[in-house]
Amino acid sequence: MRMVLLTVFLALPVGAAPPNAFPWPITTSTLKNGLTVMRVPFSSPGLVAYYTVVRVGSRNEVEPGHTGFAHFFEHMMFRGTRRFPEGARSALIGKLGFTENAFTSDDVTVYTVTGPTAALDTLIDVEADRFRDLEYAEEPFKTEAAAVLGEYHKNAANPALRIEEAVLGAAFTRHPYRHTTLGFVEDIRAMPTRYEYSRQFFKRWYTPDNCVVIVVGDFDDAKLMKTIEAQYGPWQGRAAKVTIPVEPPLKGPAVAKVQWTSPTLPRTGLYFRTPASTLSSSDGAVMTVLAQYLAGQTSPLFKSLVLEQQLVERLGPSFQDHRDPALFGLEARLKNEGARAEVDRAMNDAVTALVKGAVDERRLSDIRDHLRFELLMQFESPADVALALAWATGVLGSPDALERQQQQLAAVTGKALVAFAKKHLIDANRVTLEFTVSKEAP
Amino acid sequence: MRALLLSTCGLAACVTTAPAARTEAPPAAPLPAQAPRPAPRALPALPPMKLVVLPTPGTPIVSVRLVFRAGSVDDPQGKEGLTALTTRLLTEGGTKALSAAELNEALFPMAAELERDTDKEFTVISGRVHRERFDAFLSIFAQTLLSPRLDPNEFERLKTEQLNAVRNRLRSENDEELGKVMLDALLYEGHPYRHATVGTESGLNSLTLDDVAAQWRRCFTRARVVVGVAGAADDALGARVVAALDGLPQTGAAPTPIPSPGRVANQTLIIRRDTQSTAGSFGVSWALRRDDPDFALVFLGLSYLGEHRQEHGVLFRELRDRRGLNYGTYAYAEHHRQAGWSSIPRPNIARTVQDLTVWLRPVEAANGVFATRGVLYFLEQTLRQPLPAERFATAKGFLSGATRIWTLTDQRRLGWAIDELIYGTPGFLDAVRATIATATADQVQRALARHLDPATLNFVFVTKDAEGLRKGLLTPSAGPIAYPTPKPPEVMEQDKAIDAFPLPMVGERVRLMNAAEVMR
Numbered sequence: 001m002r003m004v005l006l007t008v009f010l011a012l013p014v015g016a017a018p019p020n021a022f023p024w025p026i027t028t029s030t031l032k033n034g035l036t037v038m039r040v041p042f043s044s045p046g047l048v049a050y051y052t053v054v055r056v057g058s059r060n061e062v063e064p065g066h067t068g069f070a071h072f073f074e075h076m077m078f079r080g081t082r083r084f085p086e087g088a089r090s091a092l093i094g095k096l097g098f099t100e101n102a103f104t105s106d107d108v109t110v111y112t113v114t115g116p117t118a119a120l121d122t123l124i125d126v127e128a129d130r131f132r133d134l135e136y137a138e139e140p141f142k143t144e145a146a147a148v149l150g151e152y153h154k155n156a157a158n159p160a161l162r163i164e165e166a167v168l169g170a171a172f173t174r175h176p177y178r179h180t181t182l183g184f185v186e187d188i189r190a191m192p193t194r195y196e197y198s199r200q201f202f203k204r205w206y207t208p209d210n211c212v213v214i215v216v217g218d219f220d221d222a223k224l225m226k227t228i229e230a231q232y233g234p235w236q237g238r239a240a241k242v243t244i245p246v247e248p249p250l251k252g253p254a255v256a257k258v259q260w261t262s263p264t265l266p267r268t269g270l271y272f273r274t275p276a277s278t279l280s281s282s283d284g285a286v287m288t289v290l291a292q293y294l295a296g297q298t299s300p301l302f303k304s305l306v307l308e309q310q311l312v313e314r315l316g317p318s319f320q321d322h323r324d325p326a327l328f329g330l331e332a333r334l335k336n337e338g339a340r341a342e343v344d345r346a347m348n349d350a351v352t353a354l355v356k357g358a359v360d361e362r363r364l365s366d367i368r369d370h371l372r373f374e375l376l377m378q379f380e381s382p383a384d385v386a387l388a389l390a391w392a393t394g395v396l397g398s399p400d401a402l403e404r405q406q407q408q409l410a411a412v413t414g415k416a417l418v419a420f421a422k423k424h425l426i427d428a429n430r431v432t433l434e435f436t437v438s439k440e441a442p
Numbered sequence: 443m444r445a446l447l448l449s450t451c452g453l454a455a456c457v458t459t460a461p462a463a464r465t466e467a468p469p470a471a472p473l474p475a476q477a478p479r480p481a482p483r484a485l486p487a488l489p490p491m492k493l494v495v496l497p498t499p500g501t502p503i504v505s506v507r508l509v510f511r512a513g514s515v516d517d518p519q520g521k522e523g524l525t526a527l528t529t530r531l532l533t534e535g536g537t538k539a540l541s542a543a544e545l546n547e548a549l550f551p552m553a554a555e556l557e558r559d560t561d562k563e564f565t566v567i568s569g570r571v572h573r574e575r576f577d578a579f580l581s582i583f584a585q586t587l588l589s590p591r592l593d594p595n596e597f598e599r600l601k602t603e604q605l606n607a608v609r610n611r612l613r614s615e616n617d618e619e620l621g622k623v624m625l626d627a628l629l630y631e632g633h634p635y636r637h638a639t640v641g642t643e644s645g646l647n648s649l650t651l652d653d654v655a656a657q658w659r660r661c662f663t664r665a666r667v668v669v670g671v672a673g674a675a676d677d678a679l680g681a682r683v684v685a686a687l688d689g690l691p692q693t694g695a696a697p698t699p700i701p702s703p704g705r706v707a708n709q710t711l712i713i714r715r716d717t718q719s720t721a722g723s724f725g726v727s728w729a730l731r732r733d734d735p736d737f738a739l740v741f742l743g744l745s746y747l748g749e750h751r752q753e754h755g756v757l758f759r760e761l762r763d764r765r766g767l768n769y770g771t772y773a774y775a776e777h778h779r780q781a782g783w784s785s786i787p788r789p790n791i792a793r794t795v796q797d798l799t800v801w802l803r804p805v806e807a808a809n810g811v812f813a814t815r816g817v818l819y820f821l822e823q824t825l826r827q828p829l830p831a832e833r834f835a836t837a838k839g840f841l842s843g844a845t846r847i848w849t850l851t852d853q854r855r856l857g858w859a860i861d862e863l864i865y866g867t868p869g870f871l872d873a874v875r876a877t878i879a880t881a882t883a884d885q886v887q888r889a890l891a892r893h894l895d896p897a898t899l900n901f902v903f904v905t906k907d908a909e910g911l912r913k914g915l916l917t918p919s920a921g922p923i924a925y926p927t928p929k930p931p932e933v934m935e936q937d938k939a940i941d942a943f944p945l946p947m948v949g950e951r952v953r954l955m956n957a958a959e960v961m962r
Contacts (some may be wrong), residue, residue, distance in 0.1 A: 086763065097840060100753075118929075139930070143925075150803070154768075299547045307542055308543075376572055
């Protein structure tokens, strides 16, 4: 369920395309301190995208009471350094004409900046400075914790957050994927007391060997690398090793129940615990295809439930590549509660048909074509390219992940879909969402 | 600015349009009699099928963008939501040759995009496709407009979806959108802008397939469309697109004239909803548009006060960074519609009448009054006090650079180029940058003063304890708020001034209503 948006990002880089389908050369270097720097020339006169991926997300939140910390820490990365104290950094970045943002997922945290090549040297100085020497006092730390709680409240008005919390809670008991990226609300409330822990968090994960800098656009490569080596070279540290709890088998089927008390449409969802996406297995590629195959806009389910019977307002897949075993799902927004049984039955039947070996090869071929063209269409700006590389490299852990994903995808066959479904889309791995509304709108 | 990427654009949450509301709160107390506002300057008329071609070397992707002068202002009285539904039925409901399912199947293997957006006065229908598949795509794209299927089943499906957006999503899922929609309803009472593009419950319930067919012929005409092509495109390709659309009706109905809105000033609407925080949307309609010589200066001034989703804005720095009150607070010199996670303004939502708005993102309910005072206090500071040179320089630098990022994609370039035609402002962003380059704080403040009287601002809140908020807004001072952590002395000192800052609300102009009543 957290995956629909991400499917857009992650499904795009992969495609049944030739190995060199990524249209630009990627140059990758690794500094002596372990920092990986990827560069892609792109036609965007005078402009450049500068992204930094940290391989840390809610997956790394292994200590009780500290859920949501990766996301919270992302906020703290904007709160200043010795050289550029609070406010000075954002003022300087803004004054130079850069736009910036950041986001945190289960597996990665990504810092995004786009702006003028002419100010790239200064940007590199400022970015390297905050990754090397982040420095904030306890008071702004506590103030930012309040902003995170505000973010939670803002999102809590929407059923999506509550649904995500319930499904993850039903699917996981030990692994950090059992909570959302925002974290448990009680942990968010306790964040103001975690100042010392935040310093540790920085030292543990914000290390050169755990980060990748991605530069895309109009720049002079030699000049860029000279500046990067000068600014990031002195950065030292090694990423911590923590033991991520291994999730035991689910022993499903399980049910995640949510009752909503103000007017909205009921929802259902069919989720399965599924393997991690890795470059050494085809599982991620198979799930990327399955997402379209089972619940895309040309799927029989969509045609039947949305267009013909009109039992469902929206139907779609729920999938995102993950470093550890996570969830693959189908989600539907029901027109009314009375449709639930039939929609659940139809979704289960679609999965069962696949398990029994029925594959529509024409649709599979269409999906391959779709992914191939989608790959080519997605790169409109340097930021698009940087984002695709950030996801692939950050989650899969290799600068060539984007290209290797495409190769994996080209190899997905109908037989592979069936084998995957038989092994993983089974009752024991299943979580069903029952999102009901106690006061349906008249 | 910083965003958390989780499920918020998942299935459960993709609310992109929000319905207008029939306000059932008691009528507002009348203002003292004032002269009616002069009629707004009409937007310039454009020749039929005006073509814009913006080739992009090296890209294999073709972008097509049709911008129709058709929007919710064209919804007949009692048929609110008709233009949005018509747009969706054209582009999603299939063609004479292809059912809705077959349309999906035809576009899917080429990963072609076919998107639509209806706003108040303009509707965008856009497509992107790899040049290898352009011929097949163009044929389908044109048929959606020339030969729509107008399928009764699709009509029912899409109408129900819009009704659900009105009945359910806005009311219970998105306090911030609810606040914005109700601010529109407040500012534009009796005006064609009053209802949101998605419609009203009664309006949608009254629609028939015949209404859609009639609206298609009235509004989606040669006379009303600008055709844009970009990317792997040239003049010949542009001419092909124009030729493919040749079968559009020449003229339908004349564009709906846009009158001046009434003078709405210092009105407050508090919407009661079972929510954990207080969301705010403040604003006032004004005559200022991009074609006004003052626009660039005011644009800069509002960016200084509250650039959208950027940390350096005064409201962001003061309310979020220094005080931790909320996720962000932003100010806009022209009507703004959030586009998902993006911090980039959306083109082709031009309006004859514009508005200034402030978006106060949700704050703890106990801090709602203080945060509102804070917005007005820092607005006043921006208008009347010397602007700190460094902060002002940051705002100038930011807009000079960021405006280049706004046009990085082919669809956005087309959008901005077409907006230049719509407003009659050729070279708009270049002109903005030129003005900003030499602008002084004094010029900005004088321009702001020419257009903005803070006493005319109107306020919409969404909160649980509406009566408590009303009382707080009408109380001269509640004392500075309590922070969970100690604040520096200068913040505490400034808080005293914020707390003492007079709020304009007067009892008879503060109305309360339940969210549950908004859509009835």
